[in-house]
Amino acid sequence: xxxxxxxxxxxxxxxxxxxxxQKRLALRSGISKQTIVLIEKGDRLPSLKTAYxxxxxxxxxxxxxxxxxxxxxxxxxxxxx
Numbered sequence: 629x630x631x632x633x634x635x636x637x638x639x640x641x642x643x644x645x646x647x648x649x650q651k652r653l654a655l656r657s658g659i660s661k662q663t664i665v666l667i668e669k670g671d672r673l674p675s676l677k678t679a680y681x682x683x684x685x686x687x688x689x690x691x692x693x694x695x696x697x698x699x700x701x702x703x704x705x706x707x708x709x
Contacts, residue, residue: 635696640668642688657685 643653650668654661659681666672667682674682674694683690 635673635694637667637670637694639664639682639693642686642693643668646686648686653682653685657681 650661650664654664679690
């Protein structure tokens with residue numbers, strides 16, 4: 629059995645709910661606007677440092693912005709012990 633961790637992204641929704649532009653979030657977090665765009669699109673997974681900077685700027689939990697779940701996958705060819 630193997631596990632995979634899936635990270636989803638609520639950044640755009642939370643940012644818009646707070647009425648904040650990408651540019652403003654970039655200024656408040658110290659993260660480039662281009663990086664904010666890539667994270668919102670799901671093209672980049674942020675480092676812990678980046679996720680913390682974004683969550684601090686939004687005054688929201690990292691887990692609310694980047695919830696994750698662990699999925700256990702049972703491979704047909706795996707050997708039983």
